[in-house]
Amino acid sequence: MKTITVNASKKYDILIGPGLLDGAGGYARKLLKSTAAAVVTDDNVAPLYGDRLTASLLDAGLRVVRFVIKNGESSKNAENYIALLNFLAAERFTRDDVIVALGGGVAGDLAGFAASTYMRGMRFIQMPTTLLAAVDSSVGGKTAIDLTSGKNLAGTFFQPDLVLCDVSSLASLSPDVFADGTAEVVKYGVIADGELFELLKAPIMPQLTEIIARCVAIKRDVVEADETETGPRKLLNFGHTVAHAVEACSDYSISHGKAVAVGMAVFARAAFKSGLCGEAACRDIIDMIRKLGLPAETDFTAAQLARAALSDKKRSGGTITLVIPKSIGTCVLQETPVDALEHFIALGL
Numbered sequence: 001m002k003t004i005t006v007n008a009s010k011k012y013d014i015l016i017g018p019g020l021l022d023g024a025g026g027y028a029r030k031l032l033k034s035t036a037a038a039v040v041t042d043d044n045v046a047p048l049y050g051d052r053l054t055a056s057l058l059d060a061g062l063r064v065v066r067f068v069i070k071n072g073e074s075s076k077n078a079e080n081y082i083a084l085l086n087f088l089a090a091e092r093f094t095r096d097d098v099i100v101a102l103g104g105g106v107a108g109d110l111a112g113f114a115a116s117t118y119m120r121g122m123r124f125i126q127m128p129t130t131l132l133a134a135v136d137s138s139v140g141g142k143t144a145i146d147l148t149s150g151k152n153l154a155g156t157f158f159q160p161d162l163v164l165c166d167v168s169s170l171a172s173l174s175p176d177v178f179a180d181g182t183a184e185v186v187k188y189g190v191i192a193d194g195e196l197f198e199l200l201k202a203p204i205m206p207q208l209t210e211i212i213a214r215c216v217a218i219k220r221d222v223v224e225a226d227e228t229e230t231g232p233r234k235l236l237n238f239g240h241t242v243a244h245a246v247e248a249c250s251d252y253s254i255s256h257g258k259a260v261a262v263g264m265a266v267f268a269r270a271a272f273k274s275g276l277c278g279e280a281a282c283r284d285i286i287d288m289i290r291k292l293g294l295p296a297e298t299d300f301t302a303a304q305l306a307r308a309a310l311s312d313k314k315r316s317g318g319t320i321t322l323v324i325p326k327s328i329g330t331c332v333l334q335e336t337p338v339d340a341l342e343h344f345i346a347l348g349l
């Protein structure tokens with residue numbers, strides 16, 4: 001078992017190892033004053049792991065209720081958010097009670113947004129069951145829902161009280177959903193850790209706990225330095241300017257992980273063609289994306305992508321902050337006039 005502690009506005013542990021599903025109740029009991037737990041999960045994950053988690057929470061003396069959403073990005077919406085708040089109120093939850101998000105980033109982002117706003121903030125535990133949620137969305141406190149105008153447009157910064165990553169639960173992931181998570185691992189390699197990038201050249205399963213812990217440690221360092229994203233946290237957005245545009249343009253039929261892969265490839269090519277990144281680094285990024293079974297191309301035009309990207313959060317007035325790869329392990333932030341975005345994206349298509 002690995003433990004990583006985040007020391008941000010809230011101090012909390014991230015436990016990574018096998019068997020945590022059955023131990024969750026004990027950890028919650030020790031840490032929190034909760035008398036009730038709401039398990040927020042989706043209709044794929046509930047039948048796989050819902051009963052084991054519920055049994056563990058019941059054993060620890062908690063009252064347990066379940067809020068199950070349909071699987072997929074389209075569930076990260078305002079209707080489910082309001083329904084969840086009303087559910088908590090109808091179940092007479094208090095601020096000391098806990099939401100346990102069991103699932104991927106969709107369940108985690110929605111549950112976290114509800115936890116941060118119900119009674120102005122209640123207790124919150126993340127239990128990631130996708131690789132993407134394990135390495136990224138369960139850590140660092142970004143919560144969100146999508147609005148009609150775009151991705152993650154309503155949300156909060158709200159750190160969880162605890163993250164329990166039961167690595168055994170990742171065994172049931174389809175190769176396709178597992179690959180989505182590897183896109184965010186590539187991101188960490190490119191922004192901060194060339195050695196992590198190299199690890200991805202060997203089979204991932206035997207190194208899974210190590211890889212998750214390495215990503216989480218990078219995210220911990222970034223979040224501790226800049227919790228509310230006024231500066232260096234923007235590096236965690238490498239690939240995401242185009243990714244969020246690809247997701248929105250595809251009406252969310254393209255998953256976040258695959259969109260991030262496309263976004264990283266587009267920016268790698270554009271950076272190379274602009275003389276900002278070496279040819280070898282650009283080729284390494286694209287080769288790695290393809291090796292992991294992820295897409296490196298999109299059929300959307302630069303005009304479509306730029307229009308969608310300008311609704312995103314990294315724009316401020318007339319400029320947008322872009323994350324530019326320089327070499328494997330180093331990215332820089334570049335303030336770019338919004339008028340120049342379409343041309344930059346076009347270079348990378």
Ligand SMILES: NC(=O)c1ccc[n+]([C@@H]2O[C@H](COP(=O)([O-])OP(=O)(O)OC[C@H]3O[C@@H](n4cnc5c(N)ncnc54)[C@H](O)[C@@H]3O)[C@@H](O)[C@H]2O)c1
Nearest residue numbers: 044071104105106129130132136137142169172173177256
């Ligand atoms: N808050 C953050 O910092 C942050 C970071 C990265 C991504 N995100 C968000 O995360 C979301 C993507 O998360 P995701 O890729 O986990 O998608 P997801 O939550 O939609 O899960 C993908 C699929 O895997 C299924 N699944 C989950 N766990 C499973 C398991 N153990 N076995 C079998 N099937 C399982 C789900 O039912 C779903 O169909 C996006 O909305 C993205 O914006 C947030």
Ligand SMILES: O=C(O)C(=O)C[C@@H](O)[C@H](O)[C@H](O)COP(=O)(O)O
Nearest residue numbers: 136140142151152233236237240313
């Ligand atoms: O934690 C962060 O900071 C990230 O940017 C992580 C991203 O992988 C994640 O997709 C995040 O939700 C994007 O944030 P947004 O602010 O661009 O919506």
Ligand SMILES: [Zn+2]
Nearest residue numbers: 184240256260
């Ligand atoms: Zn992401």
